Amino acid sequence: MRPFVFINVAMSADGKISTRERRQVRISGDEDFSRVDRIKAESDAIMVGIGTVLADNPSLTVKSEERRAGRRAAGRDEHPIRVVVDSEGRIPLSADILHKGTGKRIVAVSARAPPERVEALREHATIITAGDEAVDLAALLEELYRQGVRRLMVEGGGTLIWTLFEQGLVDELQTFVGNIVIGGKDAPTPADGTGFLREADFTQLRIIEAVRLDDGLLIRWSVERQ
Ligand code: NAP
Numbered sequence: 001m002r003p004f005v006f007i008n009v010a011m012s013a014d015g016k017i018s019t020r021e022r023r024q025v026r027i028s029g030d031e032d033f034s035r036v037d038r039i040k041a042e043s044d045a046i047m048v049g050i051g052t053v054l055a056d057n058p059s060l061t062v063k064s065e066e067r068r069a070g071r072r073a074a075g076r077d078e079h080p081i082r083v084v085v086d087s088e089g090r091i092p093l094s095a096d097i098l099h100k101g102t103g104k105r106i107v108a109v110s111a112r113a114p115p116e117r118v119e120a121l122r123e124h125a126t127i128i129t130a131g132d133e134a135v136d137l138a139a140l141l142e143e144l145y146r147q148g149v150r151r152l153m154v155e156g157g158g159t160l161i162w163t164l165f166e167q168g169l170v171d172e173l174q175t176f177v178g179n180i181v182i183g184g185k186d187a188p189t190p191a192d193g194t195g196f197l198r199e200a201d202f203t204q205l206r207i208i209e210a211v212r213l214d215d216g217l218l219i220r221w222s223v224e225r226q
Helices: 030-041 050-056 065-073 115-122 137-146 158-166
Strands: 004-011 045-049 081-085 105-109 126-129 151-154 172-177 204-213 216-225
Touching: 004 030, 004 158, 030 065, 030 204, 030 216, 045 050, 045 158, 050 081, 050 158, 081 137, 105 115, 115 126, 126 137, 151 158, 172 204
Parallel strands: 004 151, 004 172, 045 081, 045 151, 081 105, 105 126
Antiparallel strands: 172 216, 204 216
């Protein structure tokens, strides 16, 4: 068993999620910011790849005091469990995600993480070891389910999202398409990695809804076949 997995990503009109220097950019506006905060507050856990932590240093906390209070009233931590996929345990011990806001953190490593690194991280996070080289995402999701996670939000980046699609581990995709063009053949996209080669392998989506939001468009897709 695994949690319901949904991906949230903001991309430019030309399908980029940051600049070619992997610098974080504002793609959406206040309405979308509030939507993202709401879906974060509705999730049991929120997951990112180490590339995103190193590039953006996000805290992934729930920003609205009202929503945090709502979670407290329901007997939950103020913030969803923050999960970082990081084979070698490269996350800086000072990363915001390990310090900002109360609640549990999980760093998922593989067998190639140096033991001393894992020990240092244990002071700040629960460690899950899955996989020999990269983190075994299917095994990680099973373990998260075992630990009570039923709804998992994935906030990027393109490498992690790609592997989740490749391995058929995604239930829903939420794409905000912003009114900017970033350009650059090397700028990250919502699903990077190697990509599928055969049409038969493409993940098939169905639109659940498409609404105007800020100066862009929010599209919610369900995964029909993977
Ligand atoms: P990423 O997807 O955040 O992290 C990828 C890294 O995770 C891999 O390089 C690998 O590093 C680790 N990993 C371990 N096991 C893995 C597995 N099974 N599958 C995939 N990855 C695994 O990094 P990224 O692709 O470089 O994306 C970062 C960029 O995305 C930044 O530019 C950021 O600004 C952007 N971003 C944009 C948005 C948006 O919505 N616009 C959201 C988030 C991020 P190790 O081998 O070291 O473990």
